[in-house]
Amino acid sequence: MTEKDYEKARIAVDAVIFTVQDKSLKVLLHAREKEPFKDKKELPGGLIRGNETAEDTLKRKLQEIIGQQDIFFQQFFSFTEPSRDPRERTISIGFIALVNSENIGHINEWYAFGSLPELAFDHKKIISRAKHYLKENVSSLIVKQFMPKQFPLNKLQEIYELIEEIKYDNRNFRKKMITSGIVEETPDIEKNVSHRPAKLYSFKI
Amino acid sequence: MTEKDYEKARIAVDAVIFTVQDKSLKVLLHAREKEPFKDKKELPGGLIRGNETAEDTLKRKLQEIIGQQDIFFQQFFSFTEPSRDPRERTISIGFIALVNSENIGHINEWYAFGSLPELAFDHKKIISRAKHYLKENVSSLIVKQFMPKQFPLNKLQEIYELIEEIKYDNRNFRKKMITSGIVEETPDIEKNVSHRPAKLYSFKI
DNA sequence: GCAAAAGTGTTATTGGTACACCCATGC
DNA sequence: GCATGGGTGTACCAATAACACTTTTGC
Numbered sequence: 001m002t003e004k005d006y007e008k009a010r011i012a013v014d015a016v017i018f019t020v021q022d023k024s025l026k027v028l029l030h031a032r033e034k035e036p037f038k039d040k041k042e043l044p045g046g047l048i049r050g051n052e053t054a055e056d057t058l059k060r061k062l063q064e065i066i067g068q069q070d071i072f073f074q075q076f077f078s079f080t081e082p083s084r085d086p087r088e089r090t091i092s093i094g095f096i097a098l099v100n101s102e103n104i105g106h107i108n109e110w111y112a113f114g115s116l117p118e119l120a121f122d123h124k125k126i127i128s129r130a131k132h133y134l135k136e137n138v139s140s141l142i143v144k145q146f147m148p149k150q151f152p153l154n155k156l157q158e159i160y161e162l163i164e165e166i167k168y169d170n171r172n173f174r175k176k177m178i179t180s181g182i183v184e185e186t187p188d189i190e191k192n193v194s195h196r197p198a199k200l201y202s203f204k205i
Numbered sequence: 206m207t208e209k210d211y212e213k214a215r216i217a218v219d220a221v222i223f224t225v226q227d228k229s230l231k232v233l234l235h236a237r238e239k240e241p242f243k244d245k246k247e248l249p250g251g252l253i254r255g256n257e258t259a260e261d262t263l264k265r266k267l268q269e270i271i272g273q274q275d276i277f278f279q280q281f282f283s284f285t286e287p288s289r290d291p292r293e294r295t296i297s298i299g300f301i302a303l304v305n306s307e308n309i310g311h312i313n314e315w316y317a318f319g320s321l322p323e324l325a326f327d328h329k330k331i332i333s334r335a336k337h338y339l340k341e342n343v344s345s346l347i348v349k350q351f352m353p354k355q356f357p358l359n360k361l362q363e364i365y366e367l368i369e370e371i372k373y374d375n376r377n378f379r380k381k382m383i384t385s386g387i388v389e390e391t392p393d394i395e396k397n398v399s400h401r402p403a404k405l406y407s408f409k410i
Numbered sequence: 411g412c413a414a415a416a417g418t419g420t421t422a423t424t425g426g427t428a429c430a431c432c433c434a435t436g437c
Numbered sequence: 438g439c440a441t442g443g444g445t446g447t448a449c450c451a452a453t454a455a456c457a458c459t460t461t462t463g464c
Contacts, residue, residue, distance in 0.1 A: 075282060190443095404417090
């Protein structure tokens with residue numbers, strides 16, 4: 001092959017699936033069973049099929065992994081280093097996917113973003129770019145994906161703080177969420193907590 | 206081929222090269238010389254080579270088309286519809302590139318974004334997504350790419366207005382640019398204009 | 411002196427920031 | 438009654454929005 005060759009390549013999608021658990025931002029990783037990078041952790045993903053868009057592939061993979069259809073996801077970057085896969089040229093279309101930590105009890109492969117294990121391929125770079133994208137694009141639509149239908153405002157503040165890596169003043173945060181019309185009070189309150197139970201809110205939009 | 210096949214594909218980059226000329230946002234298009242879509246307009250772009258990243262390919266193409274090395278560009282989306290190229294499966298990594306309308310006098314294939322001709326492939330969709338990306342991500346870094354070293358503030362306002370598709374109050378716009386430290390006055394003024402000559406400003410950052 | 415675009419200040423409103431104490435519940 | 442997190446109001450400052458007339462130049 002000369003440098004002028006227009007080589008074909010395999011097309012993969014890689015999903016950086018985020019959730020929030022135990023006050024930390026987590027990413028789903030699988031252990032690799034084969035070489036290369038055997039026993040290292042990797043992002044879930046796979047090759048696209050002949051009749052699929054990258055988005056179709058991602059939906060199929062999310063169904064396999066999480067067993068849900070309606071998961072929020074978004075392309076954020078395509079990784080094209082010629083040597084990123086040592087076997088054969090493979091470009092990867094990177095996606096973020098966001099899941100609410102309820103209803104994922106069956107999955108126990110979540111790793112805190114702040115202390116990731118060693119990763120296969122360029123997956124460390126993919127995750128770090130995904131997190132950066134998330135931070136630069138926070139919005140109520142984004143944080144909504146992490147929340148149950150009803151939630152205490154302090155839980156919502158926690159999500160913003162984890163994504164943006166800043167702290168908010170609790171009084172100002174509450175005022176902003178309520179006056180900007182992002183959330184509204186529900187008639188319900190927290191149950192079975194050993195402190196004053198919080199009012200529950202829901203997204204208005 | 207069954208639907209389970211993991212087909213390889215050609216990888217292309219397509220560049221939506223924007224500039225501002227005659228108070229309008231323009232895009233560079235070439236006429237296709239071959240089928241399919243012969244004589245329709247298309248975005249400049251090309252296939253990536255075996256030893257290139259998508260970014261390398263784009264740099265090479267920009268050098269060929271514009272003859273400059275230091276052009277600002279950024280990935281914004283990858284297009285993966287299986288049928289987007291009728292010949293053979295080809296995915297396209299979409300880039301925006303931004304050029305200052307000085308020093309592009311030799312290129313006369315600019316088309317106003319507001320009145321584009323018929324386009325080959327899915328290039329209409331690519332351009333519309335590129336424009337949306339530009340609008341959602343305006344920043345001083347972005348507008349800077351369209352400006353010469355020194356410019357009147359009203360010229361800068363024009364760029365913001367074209368990208369964001371809104372109008373600014375001239376007094377408030379000037380105040381904001383100056384007090385936020387984005388620009389600074391230079392000792393120079395406009396020449397050879399048949400009206401009051403404007404002070405020239407430059408980017409501070 | 412006319413056409414064309416440049417340049418300028420004040421006021422009102424809104425949104426953001428800073429800050430400390432009491433409240434409701436379970437154990 | 439103590440530990441735990443929930444919940445609240447005010448004052449100050451900064452940023453934004455609305456608004457109309459004068460200035461400088463070339464012709």
